[in-house]
Amino acid sequence: MKELLFLLVLFVSNVIQAITGFAGTVLAMPPSVYLLGLDHAKVILNAMAWLSGLMIAVTGYRHINWKELFNNRSKNSLTSIGDGMNCTFEHVCSNS
Known part of the structure; x- marks a missing residue:
């Protein structure tokens, strides 16, 4: 159940980041720490931020x-x- 809540938090924070352009990880960190613990939350959220940025760079390569x-x-x-x-x-x- 905690994993599903974490995925929901991750989804909502990334939607907010897509709309505003910033703060996805900042918004996701407090509930993620509560649900997964500090060590796991840091690793997962940083990996997701890197993957998200990499996806944007790869898909928008021609527009850089x-x-x-x-x-x-x-x-x-x-x-x-x-x-x-x-x-x-x-x-x-x-x-x-």
């Missing part, structure tokens, strides 16, 4: 503005995201 994606502002953003992930994974962050 590659010039805009790889302009200087995007490069800076991607570099900052990579730096943040590196800092998080290593648990050491220096401001040098």
